[in-house]
Amino acid sequence: MKKLLLILLSIFSFFIASCSESSPADDKGCKDECKAYEICNEDTGNCELSPGMCASADDCSADKPVCDANECIAESTDCSVECDSNFQICSEGSCVTKDGFCSTSDDCETDKPICSAGHQCVADNNGDTVTIKELKDSGIEWNKYTTNGIVTTKDKDGFFMQDNSNRGIYVYMNLKPGEFMEAEIGDRVTVTGAYKIHYGFNELTYFIDEERPENNINLEINVDTKNNPLPDFIEVDAGIKTLENFESMLVTLKNPNFRIKKKMIDSGNRDFILTDSNETKFTANDYLYNLESMEGQVLSKIQGVLKFHKEEYKIVPRDSNDVAKATLTCDPVCETYEECVYEGNNTVCQLAEGMCETQADCSETQECLDHVCTTPPEVNLVPNAGLENWLVELPNGAELEDSKAEGWIFGYQNQAATTATKESTTVFEGSFSAKLKKVAAENNNTNKKNEFLSPAFPVDTTKQYSISMKVFDNDPNVKVRLFFKFYDEAGYSNGMGNMNNSFSVDSHEWREYKHPDNWNIYAGIDAGNESGQLGTIKTMRVGVRLHHGEPSTTYDDQGNAIYSDGTKAGYIYLDDVKVIEKR
Numbered sequence: 001m002k003k004l005l006l007i008l009l010s011i012f013s014f015f016i017a018s019c020s021e022s023s024p025a026d027d028k029g030c031k032d033e034c035k036a037y038e039i040c041n042e043d044t045g046n047c048e049l050s051p052g053m054c055a056s057a058d059d060c061s062a063d064k065p066v067c068d069a070n071e072c073i074a075e076s077t078d079c080s081v082e083c084d085s086n087f088q089i090c091s092e093g094s095c096v097t098k099d100g101f102c103s104t105s106d107d108c109e110t111d112k113p114i115c116s117a118g119h120q121c122v123a124d125n126n127g128d129t130v131t132i133k134e135l136k137d138s139g140i141e142w143n144k145y146t147t148n149g150i151v152t153t154k155d156k157d158g159f160f161m162q163d164n165s166n167r168g169i170y171v172y173m174n175l176k177p178g179e180f181m182e183a184e185i186g187d188r189v190t191v192t193g194a195y196k197i198h199y200g201f202n203e204l205t206y207f208i209d210e211e212r213p214e215n216n217i218n219l220e221i222n223v224d225t226k227n228n229p230l231p232d233f234i235e236v237d238a239g240i241k242t243l244e245n246f247e248s249m250l251v252t253l254k255n256p257n258f259r260i261k262k263k264m265i266d267s268g269n270r271d272f273i274l275t276d277s278n279e280t281k282f283t284a285n286d287y288l289y290n291l292e293s294m295e296g297q298v299l300s301k302i303q304g305v306l307k308f309h310k311e312e313y314k315i316v317p318r319d320s321n322d323v324a325k326a327t328l329t330c331d332p333v334c335e336t337y338e339e340c341v342y343e344g345n346n347t348v349c350q351l352a353e354g355m356c357e358t359q360a361d362c363s364e365t366q367e368c369l370d371h372v373c374t375t376p377p378e379v380n381l382v383p384n385a386g387l388e389n390w391l392v393e394l395p396n397g398a399e400l401e402d403s404k405a406e407g408w409i410f411g412y413q414n415q416a417a418t419t420a421t422k423e424s425t426t427v428f429e430g431s432f433s434a435k436l437k438k439v440a441a442e443n444n445n446t447n448k449k450n451e452f453l454s455p456a457f458p459v460d461t462t463k464q465y466s467i468s469m470k471v472f473d474n475d476p477n478v479k480v481r482l483f484f485k486f487y488d489e490a491g492y493s494n495g496m497g498n499m500n501n502s503f504s505v506d507s508h509e510w511r512e513y514k515h516p517d518n519w520n521i522y523a524g525i526d527a528g529n530e531s532g533q534l535g536t537i538k539t540m541r542v543g544v545r546l547h548h549g550e551p552s553t554t555y556d557d558q559g560n561a562i563y564s565d566g567t568k569a570g571y572i573y574l575d576d577v578k579v580i581e582k583r
Contacts (some may be wrong), residue, residue: 037070057099066091067099081302084419086142087119117194117207117215118142120134133165136202139195144217145204146192150228151183152250153305153318155288158181160248160305161191162231168248170307171220172205183221186228193219197259201308202247225269227265233303238274238282243313251315252303253282257326260284260294271314274302285314289322300326337371365582381465381579382454382542383407386430390422405434408543411451411485418450418546426573428470428510433575438478438546451483453543454577459486462536464582468514470575471544473504477570480504480544484512487539503547504572542579546572 030040030047037053039048039226053070054060060072066089067073079090085099085218097103101119108114108121116122118140129146130139140144149163158173159181171191175181183362185191194207194217207217233252256283258274263283274282274293284291284302301324316322321431330340334349337357341350355371356362362373389406423435459465471480504513512533549570 044408054099066096068096068365074562083172099526115215116140116143117209117217118256131165132163132167132169135195135204136167136169141197142194142207142217144192146190147193147204148188148190148224149232151187151189152230153184153316154181154183154185159185161189162249166234166249167245168201168250168305170201170248171219171221172196172203173221174205183223184226186230187226188228189222190224191220199308200311207250218277236306238276239278239280246306247308247313249306250303251306252301253315256302257301258282258302260291261295262292262295262300274299281571283312285316287316289317289319291317291323294323294325295341296328298328298342301326315507335371379446381457381459383457383578383579385454386432387422387434387575387577388430388432390432407455408434409453409455409541411453411483411545418452420452424575426472428472428573430574430575433472433573436478436480436544436546436572436574438548438572439569450546451543452546452574453483453485456487456539456541457579458538459579460581461542466514466580466582467542467578468512469542469544469577470510470512471504472507472510472573472575474506474508474568475549475572476506477549477568478572479547479549480572480574482542483545483546484516484540484542487538487541489536489538491539510573510575540579542577544572544574 031043032047034040034047037050037055038047039050041048049055049059052064052072054072055070057067059470060067060329064072064074066075068091073096075091076093078093079095080093081095083090083095084098087098087103088095089098090096097107097119102115102121103110103115103119105115112121114122116415119415120140120143122143130145132147132149135145135147147163147169149161151161152168157175158171160168160170162168171193173181174285191204193204194206196203196205204219206219208213211459216330231250231251233250234246235254236246236251237254240256253274253326256274256276258276259335261273261275263271263273270286270291272284272286284304285307286292288304302315302317302322302467304315304322307314307316313499328340328342328347330347330349332349334340335357337355338349339352340347342348343350347575351361353359354373356368356373357371359368366373366375368374384405384407387405387408391404391406401504404422408420410418410420419437419439421435421437423433424431426435427433434452467482467484469482473479487493505511
């Protein structure tokens with residue numbers, strides 16, 4: 001029995017000795033199993049990185065800064081293809097995935113098996129629901145997130161929103177022509193999309209991955225409630241440098257009294273510099289509300305949404321309610337049509353916007369009335385311009401072909417004969433128009449009437465006029481062009497030519513025909529008075545001259561071809577004839 005105990009004791013001692021030799025870490029206190037890229041430090045009993053190995057890029061040296069498969073490797077620029085800087089780096093001639101990122105889902109572990117659009121391993125691709133603060137503090141770029149808030153400001157590409165975490169973000173929609181934004185200011189919305197930092201500016205938007213379409217992220221916007229009160233404006237000091245927390249939020253500058261001055265406009269970047277008495281500067285942008293009229297003024301209030309653009313934060317007023325001019329005092333006191341503004345470091349009086357001291361302060365189209373630049377109402381010089389007034393019967397001695405449109409006459413020309421009747425169905429404006437008929441070519445005789453001219457009205461040869469009329473021409477057998485005649489003090493006309501050589505075009509709609517802008521009647525006088533027979537021009541008539549149509553083929557409602565040789569009778573309609581003096 002004693003001998004048996006000795007044998008067992010010997011076996012146990014041998015086993016203990018063997019274990020001690022094969023596991024020095026246990027002897028020295030490395031209780032946790034060291035990883036493949038670690039060794040146990042026998043002096044400390046701790047697991048440490050093996051030489052040249054790494055757990056992250058922070059463990060690597062400057063000459064080998066990349067941690068790839070737990071090994072520090074050198075970065076290079078000799079890759080045959082351009083690496084994606086978002087998640088790759090060039091090393092030893094090939095693109096390798098940065099530590100902590102993934103190229104495909106094969107790079108991910110089982111607990112986070114999906115390689116997201118942001119090349120981060122995630123548990124799923126459904127998008128975490130977070131506050132805007134959580135998103136901006138720890139969100140992974142190009143990953144999917146859901147957040148909510150109240151729409152505070154809109155522009156053509158998207159909207160700004162804030163939530164109860166006192167943070168804001170911009171939702172970039174990139175609307176195409178014909179698309180519209182359902183969300184309105186005051187709506188509480190839930191937004192799901194891809195988180196993006198666009199040149200330092202935080203956004204929620206969409207993501208398209210052409211190589212891995214399974215990673216595409218749509219931008220989804222749902223309106224939860226409407227007509228919610230907007231968050232209060234947060235007062236910020238223009239002198240502070242850290243404004244990240246206020247980005248995309250409604251802010252107001254503290255104690256402004258800023259003088260506003262335009263910066264250089266670069267590619268539509270409409271920036272203004274705000275400077276207070278302490279030379280503290282801040283930038284405002286007017287892409288939502290034009291600030292040009294404020295230049296040189298002192299502002300008692302400026303507020304709006306805070307946007308990060310071109311490496312700086314800018315306050316963007318939304319409308320006239322977001323800015324207010326300070327009240328300045330000038331000595332001497334300004335006139336009622338002036339305002340007191342800064343010029344350099346002094347206050348001076350200058351004309352207020354839209355006001356005038358003399359006619360020279362207004363544009364050519366305005367008049368200075370009671371020190372206000374006023375655009376006078378247009379006065380149409382043509383009597384019975386809308387062809388509303390028609391005679392019941394022709395006056396004594398009139399020919400049967402004479403017009404019953406009050407004041408309108410037919411002119412003579414050796415071409416197509418013309419008649420005019422009152423029309424109440426095909427009308428551009430008012431109750432009536434003139435239906436003009438050009439008779440068939442075979443019925444034409446010498447000296448038939450084919451000009452339809454307005455009543456005469458006074459003109460000034462030193463003035464310019466705009467002349468236009470509405471024509472409905474849907475008949476291939478007739479076409480018209482604008483026409484006029486001048487008359488001297490004796491009522492004599494030398495047969496003025498056409499003022500516009502463009503013929504009317506067949507159309508199912510009323511069309512406007514007019515002469516070039518700023519046409520001076522001297523051009524017409526010279527053209528029609530080559531013989532010098534006319535005296536001083538006093539009056540004018542304007543209207544149309546009718547001509548035969550061109551040979552053409554049209555189609556009826558059943559698609560049957562209708563051929564016209566342009567010689568048959570045809571109709572056009574005339575309305576709204578205008579001659580306006582250019583001011």
